[in-house]
Amino acid sequence: MSMAVLILLLLAGGVLAWQSERINPNLPRWVALGSVVGSLVFLLLSIPADQPVHLPNPGNPNDWMLYLKIDWIPRFGIAFELAMDGLSLLLVVLTLLLGLIAIASSWSEIDFKPGLFQANLVWTLAGVCGVFLAVDLFLFFLFWEVMLIPMYLLIAIWGHENKTYAAMKFFIFTQASGLLMLVAIVVLAWQGLASTGQLSFSYLDLLGLELDPRLGYWTMLGFFLAFTVKLPAFPFHTWLPDAHTQAPTAGSVLLAGILLKTGAYGLLRFCIPLFPEASMEFAPIAMGLGAAGVIYGAILAFAQSDFKRLVAYSSVSHMGFVLLGLYAWNQLALQGAVMQMVAHGVSTAALFMMAGALQHRLHTRDMRRMGGLWHQAPRMGACAMFFAVASLGLPGLGNFVAEFLVLLGLFAVQPGLAVIAALGLITAAVYSLWMMQQAFQGTPDEQRKMPDFDTREMLAMAAMMLALIWLGLYPQPVLDLAQPVLDGLQQLVPGADTVTALETPANNLAGGGL
Amino acid sequence: MNLVDFQALLPLIVLAFGATALMLQIAWVRDAQLTAALAALTLVLAALSCGFAQEVAPRQVTPLLMADRFALVFCSLFCLAGAVTALLSADYVRQHGDQPEEFFLLLVLATMGACVLAYAVHVAGLILGLELLSVSLYALIAYPNKSILPLEAAAKYLVLSGAASATALFGFALLYAATGTMEFAALGQQLNITSTSQGLLLTAAVMIFAGLAFKLSLVPFHLWTPDVYDGAPAPVTGFLASVAKAAVFIVLLRLFLEADLFRYRILVEVTGLLAILSMLAGNLLALLQTNIKRMLAYSSIAHIGYLMIVFMVCFDPANRALAVEAAMYYLIAYTATTLGAFGLLTLICADDSDRENIQLQQISGLFWRQPVLASLLLVALLSLAGIPLTAGFIAKFYLVSAAVSGHNWVLLFTLVVGSSIGIYYYLRVIYYMTRRPEEHPGVPETKSGWRGSALSLVLIAVILWLGVAPESLMHYLQSIL
Numbered sequence: 001m002s003m004a005v006l007i008l009l010l011l012a013g014g015v016l017a018w019q020s021e022r023i024n025p026n027l028p029r030w031v032a033l034g035s036v037v038g039s040l041v042f043l044l045l046s047i048p049a050d051q052p053v054h055l056p057n058p059g060n061p062n063d064w065m066l067y068l069k070i071d072w073i074p075r076f077g078i079a080f081e082l083a084m085d086g087l088s089l090l091l092v093v094l095t096l097l098l099g100l101i102a103i104a105s106s107w108s109e110i111d112f113k114p115g116l117f118q119a120n121l122v123w124t125l126a127g128v129c130g131v132f133l134a135v136d137l138f139l140f141f142l143f144w145e146v147m148l149i150p151m152y153l154l155i156a157i158w159g160h161e162n163k164t165y166a167a168m169k170f171f172i173f174t175q176a177s178g179l180l181m182l183v184a185i186v187v188l189a190w191q192g193l194a195s196t197g198q199l200s201f202s203y204l205d206l207l208g209l210e211l212d213p214r215l216g217y218w219t220m221l222g223f224f225l226a227f228t229v230k231l232p233a234f235p236f237h238t239w240l241p242d243a244h245t246q247a248p249t250a251g252s253v254l255l256a257g258i259l260l261k262t263g264a265y266g267l268l269r270f271c272i273p274l275f276p277e278a279s280m281e282f283a284p285i286a287m288g289l290g291a292a293g294v295i296y297g298a299i300l301a302f303a304q305s306d307f308k309r310l311v312a313y314s315s316v317s318h319m320g321f322v323l324l325g326l327y328a329w330n331q332l333a334l335q336g337a338v339m340q341m342v343a344h345g346v347s348t349a350a351l352f353m354m355a356g357a358l359q360h361r362l363h364t365r366d367m368r369r370m371g372g373l374w375h376q377a378p379r380m381g382a383c384a385m386f387f388a389v390a391s392l393g394l395p396g397l398g399n400f401v402a403e404f405l406v407l408l409g410l411f412a413v414q415p416g417l418a419v420i421a422a423l424g425l426i427t428a429a430v431y432s433l434w435m436m437q438q439a440f441q442g443t444p445d446e447q448r449k450m451p452d453f454d455t456r457e458m459l460a461m462a463a464m465m466l467a468l469i470w471l472g473l474y475p476q477p478v479l480d481l482a483q484p485v486l487d488g489l490q491q492l493v494p495g496a497d498t499v500t501a502l503e504t505p506a507n508n509l510a511g512g513g514l
Numbered sequence: 515m516n517l518v519d520f521q522a523l524l525p526l527i528v529l530a531f532g533a534t535a536l537m538l539q540i541a542w543v544r545d546a547q548l549t550a551a552l553a554a555l556t557l558v559l560a561a562l563s564c565g566f567a568q569e570v571a572p573r574q575v576t577p578l579l580m581a582d583r584f585a586l587v588f589c590s591l592f593c594l595a596g597a598v599t600a601l602l603s604a605d606y607v608r609q610h611g612d613q614p615e616e617f618f619l620l621l622v623l624a625t626m627g628a629c630v631l632a633y634a635v636h637v638a639g640l641i642l643g644l645e646l647l648s649v650s651l652y653a654l655i656a657y658p659n660k661s662i663l664p665l666e667a668a669a670k671y672l673v674l675s676g677a678a679s680a681t682a683l684f685g686f687a688l689l690y691a692a693t694g695t696m697e698f699a700a701l702g703q704q705l706n707i708t709s710t711s712q713g714l715l716l717t718a719a720v721m722i723f724a725g726l727a728f729k730l731s732l733v734p735f736h737l738w739t740p741d742v743y744d745g746a747p748a749p750v751t752g753f754l755a756s757v758a759k760a761a762v763f764i765v766l767l768r769l770f771l772e773a774d775l776f777r778y779r780i781l782v783e784v785t786g787l788l789a790i791l792s793m794l795a796g797n798l799l800a801l802l803q804t805n806i807k808r809m810l811a812y813s814s815i816a817h818i819g820y821l822m823i824v825f826m827v828c829f830d831p832a833n834r835a836l837a838v839e840a841a842m843y844y845l846i847a848y849t850a851t852t853l854g855a856f857g858l859l860t861l862i863c864a865d866d867s868d869r870e871n872i873q874l875q876q877i878s879g880l881f882w883r884q885p886v887l888a889s890l891l892l893v894a895l896l897s898l899a900g901i902p903l904t905a906g907f908i909a910k911f912y913l914v915s916a917a918v919s920g921h922n923w924v925l926l927f928t929l930v931v932g933s934s935i936g937i938y939y940y941l942r943v944i945y946y947m948t949r950r951p952e953e954h955p956g957v958p959e960t961k962s963g964w965r966g967s968a969l970s971l972v973l974i975a976v977i978l979w980l981g982v983a984p985e986s987l988m989h990y991l992q993s994i995l
Contacts, residue, residue, distance in 0.1 A: 112950060168945070
């Protein structure tokens, strides 16, 4: 029940924030902050202390940390079915934490209808939490689509100069691919009806379904397309630079930090386990797309002069690693992919917050009109430097652990692709440092006056720095949380046991703390 | 006829008495408010009387009409839609015409025509209902006598719709010549044993189908739609797009079901082809519109195209129950949504006689000026686009389920493509609504009374209720078959 309460809490918080604008225009942000903090505390309090010790079987309701099922549309075997395991918990906590960052980053940025802005922000969080918790495919699809509407409104109403185009493109890309997923979901459920005689949209019932190989492959593609558009993977990434660039700061933080992760989560939770054979058959192509994304995103990032666009393209590159890690489908690579989801969420959110702060002060995102900012705003410079090197994968920070694990796991499966993807680490260094040099180094413009980060902004930055250092130096708690889930999912996919031999070094490596 | 027969026909009787009462009232005293209230009351009573009629269903009353639950569900739907239209147009008609009272009389008659179509199991019943509906609509479209556009629309609709009716009638005559019967069920049996040449039957089928496809505005019989929708007064357009189409669809479905025309593969494939053409052409042409009424006209073509998928699914008898259930749900959701969309257009142009052409520009920033009305349009558009939590999504889900169970992959693919295109033009309206005040200088203020707001809230509630808690309706529709 606590999961439903969590989502309701966020929805109600949104409504409250919206209406509180009538009392005082400064109130909505406090209400939004309060509702997100409240949900976070509530979530952490409601996690049961005892975890199952055996290897969890995702098909068994008792093996989840929390499980809730209420009949909703029995006519089609649809239930309001939520479940949480370590992976969902990790991502929901990340969602709420980045929600706090998003609220902080838009603290003094919004003049027009601040109540509705904060409401949309909190509703987006509610939708994303729903995506991470839903295990009924119909319900999952519902959250998947509904979370787009507040996000669309955030971009369309509070976005920058080219917001219409960006908002439309974002919505249409995700909607069109979502419709294909809806068809795939229905096909899957009807296959379930044919083989078990029971119509059900529950993930738990549909796992391990015997599918006709050809039908299974097409159905898998429906899911894959929806998730890779959201991820986004090359060549479906073209909506991302526009949406990220045009969105208000808080919108970019949410998009990059959380919404992209729903795509990765979908692949990991649904696409691969539901269609094990088809996915393994498709894995080389998916990994090829991932490697292409790593390199292509990096090259395009280097070509940008717009600060936000650069960060946006770097996301394409980093999410390529996630795709590689997921389809390599061994313990190391999967751990790396999950780490990347968390670490990239934090580091990119910080960079977008930086971009928003710069735009708020300079009224431009063009790096050619920046330069020498470090002298004028040393705190900003130092923060930007930290997150730039985090993003390029400096050892000791979270992103390094993630990308290293992915490459290690990938090497066992596809050494050639691992070599190509490793080039991404070099190109990342190039564009990250190029960004630093353009914006923060060089001769400052003497005419320019700009205030440095204030306490609120430094607090948000410090929180994210600590998170990245923690992830970099002691990733074990995160890995431990996700590990049983990953093991449970892995046992569902036969034929991917090529890397069991690596398991021992993996444990040593992770145990050593990297 | 005995008492039970009258009970089975109670909705039609209530409507007929209501129409007479309205006529007398208008002769006695001219008062638009009173007439509107009486019309709405009649329609609501007729909808309620479906509950009484249901107690004796199914019951065949005369060879013409069949009072089963299938008919009664739609009868009550049409009556409620008529009541909503009456309430919506109360203010509108006073602004746009000199003597608004007869408008409501015509509306009740048109609703009665739609209800007769829902009951019809006989060609004569079909023609009676169709003509009662169409003839009332000609007058309704031309009703606002202060401007030229409605007259043009009515003239177009009169000529083209008349031709379509005549074509269908000729087709039925040919069919009668071949089979010697006009009852749907008997027609189906006679077709098996008739010795008439294939050519004659085929001609009859083509003529009937063309006539009815015209009323449904399926591509390529759709050319009248945008002009008529554009010119007609907004509440009438809503009625035309929802009730008039749903009624014709119902009678076509009933004709196919009772006469079991699904066994003719060629006929079913023609419906599939028209579905594909309508989905694609409707959506593509809607992209080009800047007038919201024209846009909704093309979008309604696309929606009927989606709906035609069920004919193809019905080809396999195993899937027929699901397909018909899907069609019923879709029609109910579509009617509620369309009424919502056109209802909003009615409400925002009720106070000004020369602002009948709703351009996108004119709703710019509506969100900040009229939040309740804008929310209605938002919910209606999201429902038309098939976004979850709205009636339109469950309806689309039904269609997808039906098509998947029938393995109609081509139609499904077209549905996905069409809906994806559709999102763009629905979103564009939402975008205009959310534009900030400084981006649209010079848009005149609109006012709406409490009645408009209350009606909007009811429609929003219905659309959301159908989308969030559809189980009870689904259960009911499933029990009908």
